[in-house]
Amino acid sequence: MNRHHRIPIRVALVLVLGCLGTAAAGFGTGSANATPPYDWQDVTADFVAPFDPGAFTDQVxxxxxxxxYGTTEKIECRAFHGPGGQCRQTDPTGTHHLLHETYIxxxxxxIYKPFP
Incomplete structure (x- = not known):
């Protein structure tokens, strides 16, 4: 015997519409108190200057x-869900300088860009 269990069309329709309604109600909620993705975040602690102790040993x-300025001035980065964002360093006068990112x-x- 080959029995197929079928869901009545009305039940299926109610389930689909219920899922869509729940998903639609979730848009735009839950992030009012979260940090916006493009805000600058202080990441100075994630960096090390070449002449700092351990720069090429335990701090790699x-x-x-x-x-x-090495890490004596604040370094900030912003990105939307992962790498590929921007970083900048603020000089003692308060001017922000973009940092060029590369891999070696x-x-x-x-690398600090001296001209804003």
């Missing part, structure tokens, strides 16, 4: 920054 998990020997290296 940190990104390397080539900047006249599987390590992220960011």
């Amino acid at each position: 998990h940190r990104s390397l920054i080539l900047s006249p 020997a599987n390590r992220t290296v960011v």
Whole structure:
């Protein structure tokens, strides 16, 4: 015997519409207090300067920054869901300078751009 269990069309329609209604109600909720994805975040602790102790030994998990300020001035980054964002460093006068990101020997290296 070959029996097929069929869901009545009305039940299927109610299930589909219920799922769509639940999904639609979820849009735009839950993120009112979350940090917007493009806000600048302080990531200074994730960087190390070439002349800092351990820059090429026990601190190799940190990104390397080539900047006249090293990590003494704040470094901020922003991105939307992962890599590919922007980073900047603020100089002592409060001017933001974008950092150019590159990779050397599987390590992220960011380079200070002196002109904003």
